[in-house]
Every structure is written in C-alpha cells, then in structure tokens.
Amino acid sequence: MSSTLQDSSACDPLNAHPFDRAIALNAIAPNATGGSDFRAIATPDYWNLVGPFGGMTAAMMLNSTLVAANRLGDPVALTVNFAAPMALAEYQVKTAIARTNRTTQHWTIELQQEAQTIATASAVFALRRQSWHHQEVTMAADVPGVESLQPLDRAAPMPWFKQYDLRPIRTLGSTREPQVSTHAWIRDEPARALDFASLTAICDTVMPWMFRRRKQMIPVSTVSLSVYFHVSGTELAAVGAQHVYTRSYGQICHSGFMDSNAQVWSREGVLLATTQQMMWVKE
Amino acid sequence: MSSTLQDSSACDPLNAHPFDRAIALNAIAPNATGGSDFRAIATPDYWNLVGPFGGMTAAMMLNSTLVAANRLGDPVALTVNFAAPMALAEYQVKTAIARTNRTTQHWTIELQQEAQTIATASAVFALRRQSWHHQEVTMAADVPGVESLQPLDRAAPMPWFKQYDLRPIRTLGSTREPQVSTHAWIRDEPARALDFASLTAICDTVMPWMFRRRKQMIPVSTVSLSVYFHVSGTELAAVGAQHVYTRSYGQICHSGFMDSNAQVWSREGVLLATTQQMMWVKE
Numbered sequence: 001m002s003s004t005l006q007d008s009s010a011c012d013p014l015n016a017h018p019f020d021r022a023i024a025l026n027a028i029a030p031n032a033t034g035g036s037d038f039r040a041i042a043t044p045d046y047w048n049l050v051g052p053f054g055g056m057t058a059a060m061m062l063n064s065t066l067v068a069a070n071r072l073g074d075p076v077a078l079t080v081n082f083a084a085p086m087a088l089a090e091y092q093v094k095t096a097i098a099r100t101n102r103t104t105q106h107w108t109i110e111l112q113q114e115a116q117t118i119a120t121a122s123a124v125f126a127l128r129r130q131s132w133h134h135q136e137v138t139m140a141a142d143v144p145g146v147e148s149l150q151p152l153d154r155a156a157p158m159p160w161f162k163q164y165d166l167r168p169i170r171t172l173g174s175t176r177e178p179q180v181s182t183h184a185w186i187r188d189e190p191a192r193a194l195d196f197a198s199l200t201a202i203c204d205t206v207m208p209w210m211f212r213r214r215k216q217m218i219p220v221s222t223v224s225l226s227v228y229f230h231v232s233g234t235e236l237a238a239v240g241a242q243h244v245y246t247r248s249y250g251q252i253c254h255s256g257f258m259d260s261n262a263q264v265w266s267r268e269g270v271l272l273a274t275t276q277q278m279m280w281v282k283e
Numbered sequence: 284m285s286s287t288l289q290d291s292s293a294c295d296p297l298n299a300h301p302f303d304r305a306i307a308l309n310a311i312a313p314n315a316t317g318g319s320d321f322r323a324i325a326t327p328d329y330w331n332l333v334g335p336f337g338g339m340t341a342a343m344m345l346n347s348t349l350v351a352a353n354r355l356g357d358p359v360a361l362t363v364n365f366a367a368p369m370a371l372a373e374y375q376v377k378t379a380i381a382r383t384n385r386t387t388q389h390w391t392i393e394l395q396q397e398a399q400t401i402a403t404a405s406a407v408f409a410l411r412r413q414s415w416h417h418q419e420v421t422m423a424a425d426v427p428g429v430e431s432l433q434p435l436d437r438a439a440p441m442p443w444f445k446q447y448d449l450r451p452i453r454t455l456g457s458t459r460e461p462q463v464s465t466h467a468w469i470r471d472e473p474a475r476a477l478d479f480a481s482l483t484a485i486c487d488t489v490m491p492w493m494f495r496r497r498k499q500m501i502p503v504s505t506v507s508l509s510v511y512f513h514v515s516g517t518e519l520a521a522v523g524a525q526h527v528y529t530r531s532y533g534q535i536c537h538s539g540f541m542d543s544n545a546q547v548w549s550r551e552g553v554l555l556a557t558t559q560q561m562m563w564v565k566e
Contacts, residue, residue, distance in 0.1 A: 077506060077507035079362040079364075079507070079509060081360070083381055083382035083384070098366055099367060099400045104366075106364055106366045108391070116382070117382045120381050120389060122364050122403055122507075124561070126506070126540065129539045131540075131564050132493075132501075132564065133537050134535070134536050135534070136463065136492065136533055136534050137461075137462060178421075209419065210415075218415075223360060224359075224362070224407050226507075226509050228559070228561045230537050232538060250419055251419050251420045251546065252417070252420070252557070253414065253415055254414070254417075254513050254554075255411035255413065255414060255416070255514075256411050256413075257359050257414075257513070259511050259513075263534065271534060271535050274535070274559075276509065278359055280387070282414075
C-alpha cells in the first residue's frame with residue numbers, strides 16, 4: 001500500500017465485525033470514469049473451499065460502489081459473474097460509472113488479483129420514490145419462529161458458516177412437493193445491523209434445492225448471481241440485527257448447470273430482496 | 284464506416300429477416316482484450332416508444348459475443364443493464380473477454396452512441412456436458428394449442444409487435460390467483476429458426492404481471508435483464524421456427540421498481556430459458 005488517497009475503511013482492524021473487515025477497502029484512487037481503483041487484502045473469515053463464498057465476493061464488489069461519495073441513491077440491481085477463485089491475498093477492485101441519469105446510475109466493477117480477472121459485476125442504483133405498492137408473494141404463514149429452531153453447528157468445515165447464526169427450517173419445502181424448496185432464518189454472527197452489503201451476502205447462503213432433491217451434497221459453484229433490492233436504505237436499516245427468513249427453490253438442472261432462486265424476508269414479512277443464480281454442477 | 288476488417292453480417296440487406304438486419308454488425312476490429320470493437324446501424328423494425336424494445340438491445344449485445352470466432356461453447360447467463368434510450372442511428376459495441384477458463388468464458392459488453400453509454404452487459408459462456416438432469420417445473424397441462432389462439436393485432440402502435448406472431452393466452456393466470464401470471468405463444472414473424480439471440484429477445488416480450496393485476500397499462504422501463512439459457516445450441520436448433528410458450532409472473536412492486544420473471548418453453552415442454560428483470564415503474 002504505497003498510497004492511501006482516502007480511507008474508506010471505517011473499521012478498527014482489532015475490534016471490527018469480521019464482515020466489515022472482509023469488505024474493507026484500504027487504498028483508493030479516483031479514476032477517470034468517476035469510479036475508483038481500490039486495493040484491499042482478503043480475510044479468511046468467510047472462506048469456502050476455494051476462496052470466499054460467492055456472497056462475500058458479491059458483497060465486496062457492491063461495497064466498492066456503496067462507499068462512493070458520488071453514488072446516486074440506493075442499489076436496485078446487482079449482477080456478479082464469478083470467473084476464478086480468489087486467493088487469500090491482496091486484491092484490486094476497479095469501479096466505473098457507465099452513466100448517471102436523473103434518477104438512475106449505472107456502474108461496472110471488476111475484481112482482480114495478479115492482473116487476472118477474478119469477478120466482474122454491474123450495479124444499477126436509483127433514487128426511489130413513492131409508487132404503487134404490491135407484494136404478489138407473501139411470507140408463508142407456517143414459518144416457525146427463530147427461537148424455536150436450533151442454529152446450524154458452527155463447527156462445520158467451511159469457515160463462512162461460523163460467521164452466521166443459520167437456522168435451517170426442515171419442516172418446510174418437502175421433497176413430496178412438485179417444486180422442492182429450502183428455508184432458513186439467518187443473521188450475521190456476531191449480530192450486525194443489516195445493510196445492502198450483508199443482505200447481498202445472505203442471498204448466497206441458501207441451500208441449493210438440488211441438495212434436497214437428490215438427498216446429497218454435490219459440488220456446485222456459482223457462475224452468475226443477481227440480486228434485486230426491494231427496499232431503500234432507510235427501510236433496510238429498520239431490520240436492524242434481526243434474523244431474516246430465506247426461501248429458495250429452482251427450476252432446472254441440465255448439462256452441467258442449474259438455476260437457483262431465493263427470497264429474503266424480514267420478520268415482519270417485508271420482501272427485502274429477490275435473487276437468482278446460475279450454478280455449475282459437478283455431476 | 285472507414286474500415287471493415289471482417290464482415291460478420293451474413294445478411295443480404297434486401298432479403299434478410301428483419302431480426303438479422305437488426306442485430307447485424309457491420310464493421311469489426313479486434314481489440315487487445317480478445318474481444319472486438321464493432322460499428323453498426325440501428326434499424327427501426329423492433330422499435331418501442333423510445334429506442335428498440337429491451338429484448339432487441341439485449342439480442343444485439345449478445346450477438347456481439349456469438350459472432351466471435353474465439354468464443355467458448357454456448358451462452359449460459361446474460362445480464363443487460365439499460366442506461367439510456369438508443370437512437371435510430373449508428374452505434375458502437377465493444378466486447379472484452381474478462382477471462383477464459385477450461386470450460387467457461389466471461390465477457391463484458393458495452394453499447395455506445397455518440398461516446399455515451401446506452402447499455403452494459405455481461406455474458407458467461409460454457410462448454411456444456413452430461414450431468415444430472417431434472418426439471419423442477421413442468422409446462423402446465425392446460426396450455427391451449429397455438430392453432431386454437433388468435434395472433435395479437437399487429438396493427439398495434441409499437442413497431443416491434445409487428446415482428447412477432449404473438450398469441451396471448453387469456454384463459455390462464457387469472458387475477459383471482461394469489462400470484463397473477465401472463466401467458467403466450469410466440470415466434471418471429473416471418474418465421475425464423477430460434478437461436479440464442481432471438482430467444483433472448485423473446486424473453487423480453489412477456490406482458491408484465493402488473494398490467495394484468497392493475498387491469499391497465501402503466502409506463503415501465505427495464506433497467507436490468509438477466510437470461511439463463513438451459514439448452515445447448517444444438518438443442519435450441521431442434522426447436523426450429525416453431526412457437527415457444529412464455530409464462531411470466533412477478534413478486535413485488537415497491538418505490539418505483541418491480542420485478543418480472545418468466546419461463547420460455549418449447550412445444551415439447553423443454554424449458555429453454557428462464558429470465559428475470561427489474562423494471563422502473565412510472566407510478
């Protein structure tokens with residue numbers, strides 16, 4: 001780190017939440033596009049088998065736009081394409097503003113290590129405003145309360161599991177239904193107020209439908225992840241550090257790829273985000 | 284057009300299908316990323332109120348990767364972000380290969396006019412291979428046959444409607460259901476064998492769920508569109524110029540934005556593509 005033009009990292013490295021350490025950007029230089037070139041160091045807390053789990057990479061990339069003083073409003077859509085595993089080492093993020101309109105702003109983002117692309121992303125930001133409001137879907141009435149469920153054993157092999165209080169709901173989404181689904185309550189561990197970055201990561205914590213349908217774990221790897229945000233920053237802040245409920249399902253697995261869809265809900269039944277991904281499947 | 288290093292346009296401008304004219308790229312120069320810089324001229328056939336309808340812009344951008352001699356396999360995921368309306372004029376497309384792996388390849392794409400960004404996109408290509416196959420969803424058994432339905436009046440105000448034989452299925456997806464849906468059979472008009480570019484465009488032809496729920500048309504505009512392709516090029520070619528069936532639904536409209544999801548099926552019940560978009564809503 002030879003130069004630090006601006007320090008975006010609000011975190012004290014000793015006392016900060018592991019999530020804030022993981023997304024922290026250490027050195028920033030503005031670039032000609034209105035975006036910035038960042039340098040940062042990967043932290044091991046959210047590691048999966050190879051590299052951080054996809055949700056963390058997505059959160060890192062979104063964060064590089066969230067910290068921009070010239071960003072317009074809140075994120076409404078994010079897509080991240082995963083090109084290669086990230087190493088536990090320094091990484092660079094380059095953001096570019098493709099266009100700023102009156103109420104929307106378009107960003108592109110690239111994450112590199114050793115001059116090789118690890119992931120690409122795009123984000124649409126917008127100034128939200130009053131409009132017709134309608135939820136076509138509602139949170140199932142039979143979702144058991146958080147307190148009635150046991151957290152997943154955090155001695156699980158993947159480090160990233162340890163960073164969540166994840167409570168699978170095994171009574172919902174039976175394989176006897178035509179479309180199997182997986183359900184859970186989740187929050188950061190230790191508890192942390194939900195924001196767009198942590199909501200993005202949570203979108204990738206759902207158990208893929210295929211594991212339940214096939215009654216076994218098969219190696220999978222996300223190639224493309226999209227998140228649609230359905231609340232403003234103010235509305236999201238109201239969730240605080242409470243658990244959110246995730247419901248995940250899918251439509252098809254064919255020729256080495258499967259889709260996965262999910263909804264993320266607040267305890268009050270507000271649909272915070274919807275997400276979909278395309279995953280590579282080993283067999 | 285001062286130089287034409289390679290002519291990707293297989294189309295005779297007088298006799299070609301309007302779709303092929305609309306996606307044709309006229310002048311190409313390879314660039315340092317492994318991608319190319321293209322120039323082309325917009326055609327009016329697929330026009331919406333301002334600019335071509337989003338599906339056509341998405342098809343144009345995907346086509347810039349499909350024509351690449353160095354592309355790896357078939358597209359599995361495409362995301363297009365719409366930054367500004369396209370003018371009926373010359374446009375430039377720049378593609379870049381972000382990374383090529385053993386079985387996957389990552390592209391980024393930008394479409395510009397007058398040095399301003401009109402749209403950005405990313406595409407993941409892959410070599411498909413045998414794996415577990417399963418469709419969690421099946422085509423509804425009560426979908427009426429194409430021949431039993433009337434094509435939409437092609438004297439509709441938007442030019443792009445004239446380029447499709449679009450047959451809405453009004454007997455499915457009642458507003459009395461908790462989640463309203465819209466249904467149609469569609470093919471290019473004149474008939475044209477389905478390929479990845481035309482399938483992409485068709486993903487954006489579905490009637491948004493909101494129009495049916497509110498029983499009125501409200502101005503909407505796609506800000507981000509993703510398409511997941513669930514068949515190989517060979518499997519797609521088997522559809523030929525037959526109609527495909529689209530089913531569309533959504534989850535939420537809030538603070539000026541709504542989501543929209545759709546499935547595209549062959550007559551034989553093969554799920555060809557799934558798609559989602561985030562739309563700006565006027566009111």
